[in-house]
Amino acid sequence: MQEKIIILDFGSQTTQLIARRLRELDTFCEILPYNRFPVGDESVIGVILAGSPYSVYDPEAFKVDLSQFINRIPVLGICYGAQFISHTLGGRVEPADSREYGRANLGTVDTECPLFHGFEPDSQVWMSHGDTITALPQGFHVVASTGSVKFAAYQADDKPVYGVQFHPEVAHSLQGTLLLRNFVVDICGGHQDWSPRNFVETTVQELREQIGQDRVILGLSGGVDSSVAAVLLNRAIGRQLTCIFVDHGMLRKNEFCNVLHDYECLGLNVIGVDASEKFFTDLDGVTEPERKRKIIGRDFIEVFDAEARKITDAKWLAQGTIYPDRIESLNITGKVIKSHHNVGGLPEEMHLRLCEPLKWLFKDEVRRVGRQLGMPEHLITRHPFPGPGLAVRILGAITREKVRILQDADDIFIQGLRDNGLYDQVWQAGAILLSEVRSVGVMGDERTYENPIALRAVTSSDAMTADWARLPYDFLAQVSNDIINKVRGVNRVCYDISSKPPATIEWE
Ligand code: XMP
Numbered sequence: 001m002q003e004k005i006i007i008l009d010f011g012s013q014t015t016q017l018i019a020r021r022l023r024e025l026d027t028f029c030e031i032l033p034y035n036r037f038p039v040g041d042e043s044v045i046g047v048i049l050a051g052s053p054y055s056v057y058d059p060e061a062f063k064v065d066l067s068q069f070i071n072r073i074p075v076l077g078i079c080y081g082a083q084f085i086s087h088t089l090g091g092r093v094e095p096a097d098s099r100e101y102g103r104a105n106l107g108t109v110d111t112e113c114p115l116f117h118g119f120e121p122d123s124q125v126w127m128s129h130g131d132t133i134t135a136l137p138q139g140f141h142v143v144a145s146t147g148s149v150k151f152a153a154y155q156a157d158d159k160p161v162y163g164v165q166f167h168p169e170v171a172h173s174l175q176g177t178l179l180l181r182n183f184v185v186d187i188c189g190g191h192q193d194w195s196p197r198n199f200v201e202t203t204v205q206e207l208r209e210q211i212g213q214d215r216v217i218l219g220l221s222g223g224v225d226s227s228v229a230a231v232l233l234n235r236a237i238g239r240q241l242t243c244i245f246v247d248h249g250m251l252r253k254n255e256f257c258n259v260l261h262d263y264e265c266l267g268l269n270v271i272g273v274d275a276s277e278k279f280f281t282d283l284d285g286v287t288e289p290e291r292k293r294k295i296i297g298r299d300f301i302e303v304f305d306a307e308a309r310k311i312t313d314a315k316w317l318a319q320g321t322i323y324p325d326r327i328e329s330l331n332i333t334g335k336v337i338k339s340h341h342n343v344g345g346l347p348e349e350m351h352l353r354l355c356e357p358l359k360w361l362f363k364d365e366v367r368r369v370g371r372q373l374g375m376p377e378h379l380i381t382r383h384p385f386p387g388p389g390l391a392v393r394i395l396g397a398i399t400r401e402k403v404r405i406l407q408d409a410d411d412i413f414i415q416g417l418r419d420n421g422l423y424d425q426v427w428q429a430g431a432i433l434l435s436e437v438r439s440v441g442v443m444g445d446e447r448t449y450e451n452p453i454a455l456r457a458v459t460s461s462d463a464m465t466a467d468w469a470r471l472p473y474d475f476l477a478q479v480s481n482d483i484i485n486k487v488r489g490v491n492r493v494c495y496d497i498s499s500k501p502p503a504t505i506e507w508e
Helices: 015-024 080-088 176-187 196-211 224-240 255-265 276-283 289-310 363-372 389-393 400-419 473-486
Strands: 004-009 029-033 044-049 075-078 092-106 123-135 140-145 153-156 161-164 215-220 241-247 270-274 314-318 328-330 336-338 353-355 428-433 439-443 446-459 490-495
Touching: 004 015, 015 029, 015 176, 044 080, 044 176, 075 080, 080 092, 080 123, 080 153, 080 161, 140 161, 161 176, 196 224, 196 353, 196 363, 215 224, 224 241, 224 314, 224 363, 241 255, 241 289, 255 270, 270 289, 276 289, 289 389, 389 400, 389 428, 400 428, 400 446, 400 473, 400 490, 439 490, 446 473, 473 490
Parallel strands: 004 029, 004 044, 044 075, 075 161, 215 241, 215 314, 241 270, 314 353, 446 490
Antiparallel strands: 092 123, 140 153, 153 161, 328 336, 428 446, 439 446
């Protein structure tokens, strides 16, 4: 049985970060809505109550029945979680004189408290709360304070219940990871047994049991998630797995051939389908971004479905869904909203059962599993690429000629990033063809009137926000020169210096 920590979600934006930190500590954890604690689940070795946008006094504040876990397993409250425990058990929580936000130092810290073993004097932490604890419940004592927050951390006298009003999960809490390690390992008795190697061994075993002799189909996109899912399944069930890789004609230059070749080298049983004609026909004259997406999505399902039906005895549809695709996050009204789920939308009458071997992994864990499986590094570190491909990077109607121009420009940019050791420093990069804009230029003795290309490269740590990458000027100059000289139809190159928000990563 895989031991785990439960993180109860009260709506804070940093809840996922707690989970990421625990996984970095080789500890399996699961985020659940505050009211879904799995009572009776013997594999749960500890629980963390996370932060919340609410004050404990708000009538709509999320409440949880503490008797489900206190006196049974160790408990750690973080920020709202700490205030909620204190408030519920008879302590006092009041609005702080001024909002406590930003860096602070633990001027006093009891390093005898198991949570703070190994802490240095004046350890920096990150505060972010409007309320503050002004009295602890009976049977609790303070274990850390800052200059302005007396009860920065507390502990129960006779049971493993702890609370911290700061956020150990954020990087500004310099010993936050040590605190979480102390909780998970020393207090909960965790074994730090969640490693890529264990994951691969256990998952291969489970997949064999789950699938038996059945046949499975999987749609490959060239991206890291579906590729790792395929290799994992291939290890478990070999030729019972058939992968389908659809070329909609708007992939990067040579991408279809290269990726297909990579897959074949990995020993995958893969069918490559060139369906570009259908996509180009259906997209003819379409300029509106969401319509492009809809048409591509619909055509993709049709093509995939037609291929999948040829495997008449398939019982399973495998997908590279990862944990962030599935986490049920709370919105401010307390309703659970399901975030996007990348189910392909195959017709229901196919009666395929869903197999999602990566459904518990964060993206960085998927990459570690890929390495464990011996996959080549260039497949593992690939930038994300949108499903509709270059269709959403051509502003205006799509034609084969425009795709060719964009593929050539994009290839120069991406290859340049690789050659200059910059590829792994950016989260995502690509070129955009402003096909409805023409500007004047001069080449040799001739006047040109052609399209501009925009280059976009962004950095991101969470995929939700992004900043434009500060690429070296000399590099940009070289790429610009190469594109204008080598790609016919382009006479001007711009670099996009917008961050997200307010801009998005893709232009459409
Ligand atoms: P935006 O443009 O919203 O993109 O900042 C965020 C991430 O999502 C990718 N993206 C898509 N991926 N289908 C996809 O599969 C789409 O329609 C789509 N639109 C954007 C984008 O490349 C970035 O990684």
